[in-house]
Amino acid sequence: MPEDRAGDPFAATRAAFALPEGLVYLDGNSLGPLPKAAKARVAAAVEAEWGGLLIRGWNEAGWIDLPARVGERIARLVGAAEGTVRAGDSTSVNLFKVLSAALALRPEGVVLSDSGNFPTDLYVAANLCRALGRELKVVAPEEVSGAVGPEVAALMLTEVDYRTGRRHDMAALTAKAHAAGALTVWDLAHSAGAFPVDLAGTGADFAVGCGYKYLNGGPGAPAFLYVAPGLQEAAAPALAGWFGHAEPFAFEPGWRPAEGIDRMLVGTPPVLSMTALDAALEVWEGVDLGAVRARSEALTRRFVEAVEARCSGIVLASPRDPAARGSQVSFRHPEGYAVMRALIERGVIGDFRAPDLMRFGFAPLYVSEADVDRAAEVLGEVLETRAWDRPEYKARAKVT
């Protein structure tokens, strides 16, 4: 990882992003900012590749290799071996694929999840279970470990709670699930790019993750999925299509899955969005994830301390121990939505999650100590002056 003149190894990564001047961006846990490389690469994909090569782009611009190329770039960030990660589709669709593959391998038993899971994961599981005549069991996050037993076919969890940042113990829960005969399905939406993930080391069976949060792939960027090497040849997802066929361009009438992880691909990938994600991942080259984690803990600790020293009327919703949380910090305030709107208008961008959570994400690649201090200062002012108490801040937008 290149260091800049001042010895800050993250100055170079920060410079790789086109961040608007003067903005404190603490919402990279929802949408990462634009990497400069992505801007150039997408323009080239549109003009030179689509416009100039037309159909020849599939071979000559390597569009056909994007799911694998992007997947392999992500593999390193989540501790996965080569040939175990592929990119494409949305996180929800990928979750459906891997969960249906897990249930095909475990034809009896329930899907166990928790109420701290991101809602779409629960929706995907509920609808899949209804179609298959299976059962989804949802318990409180702290009850998950005790609920793992022989009746569980698949343990489906999001490692980091999207509201509070609370982290599950992936290694311990995976071991417990395996001891009970269950397969694990991990959602790494708030993990990948936020801290080192060790899919291979923990023995996770299946995983999915998001391309547009800490990976900075752009709005609605394609997601990724992981299948452990030992399960790939047996994986039979309910959703499979021609990009997962052994020979897509042989146009055979019958289904014949590709060897290994490629069988998890389905339809034609959205090349422009895939290209943006591919370019965004270049920023990670040479970046040490241990250093990312250390910086994340330092930034979140600094924020919690500054806010608690400066502000009253808000309550920390995240675990106080940095080791127990991801790379975000959430505070509760009864008028959290209006407070966040006031912050955004003052150039400090976080977001809000019902009913009362203000979320602040600290992506070490581009968030600085000065950002942290400025955010705490503005939050203090907004609360102290009740600047949030205006009708226009309370009117909810379509997307929160």
Place this chain on the structure above:
Amino acid sequence: MPEDRAGDPFAATRAAFALPEGLVYLDGNSLGPLPKAAKARVAAAVEAEWGGLLIRGWNEAGWIDLPARVGERIARLVGAAEGTVRAGDSTSVNLFKVLSAALALRPEGVVLSDSGNFPTDLYVAANLCRALGRELKVVAPEEVSGAVGPEVAALMLTEVDYRTGRRHDMAALTAKAHAAGALTVWDLAHSAGAFPVDLAGTGADFAVGCGYKYLNGGPGAPAFLYVAPGLQEAAAPALAGWFGHAEPFAFEPGWRPAEGIDRMLVGTPPVLSMTALDAALEVWEGVDLGAVRARSEALTRRFVEAVEARCSGIVLASPRDPAARGSQVSFRHPEGYAVMRALIERGVIGDFRAPDLMRFGFAPLYVSEADVDRAAEVLGEVLETRAWDRPEYKARAKVT
């Protein structure tokens, strides 16, 4: 539709595309060319929206409305009422959604399809049927009508055969399926934008289609799906996620489908690719689909006549009657792959489908009579001089 000075109503639409100088592009049935509007819109989505607005783009740039906005633009092209079409995901994923919804509405009976269907459709159906313990029955295209009976739950067909351009009679087959108690699922991949489709008038139940062929949405552009108004409130696809929830940003733990067609959305849409498709659809504004069809028939007829007058050793694989085919023409040649490579090197781009089909697509928005004549002339030369007979033309690329 604006006419240019010479009275050609398609001169204006042709001018809307950034076609490379001197190229005859007859592969719009596989990947449409770059509309000039898409280039500008994608650049703005990257720089001003993602880069400048960041997370605020969901509300302020209207990203959240893309699935509906793009869907409504497509609706007019396929004869669908407002509120019946949504864009997003790949064609394969959309097919999975609507077929699973059809099978939930018809819990008994088989899926009937034909061997002329695009392979991914058969793969999607086969894998879904395996997961659900249902049966997929595949017959020859000419046997479909006779095979529709009371044991059929869903009739799943692609209207236009991707190899030959042969068209099914959507109205007659839909009526026959309904009389037998079956639901219909139509794939309009080679129909939408190629000729007028009348989903509402034929009474089709479900449909899907492709964004990157005649709709020119860019490589891997998001696809679309259609659900007839009377089926929407009962539709319960096996694959459903938060964008299909009644209130995605209420983050409720339980699944509660949105009213109407929006319940068919799943995950976060790929905004950059959706934006390109949205911009590409602007070209269609004011375009009369009847005129498109008339021009398509004229262009394909002109090509067949010119080729048959000029070339020997190749056999027409498409129906001779223009009314019986889509907007493409295919010829068989034992060395079709090498012939097509020779054509492409000479600036005439079509494509090849195993085992021996050379496909030529005639998208009326930008293909001219001069293109048709030039393509036939070059094809004649290549065949006459055996210019295709070179090893480098016979070596197969990854994507054909």
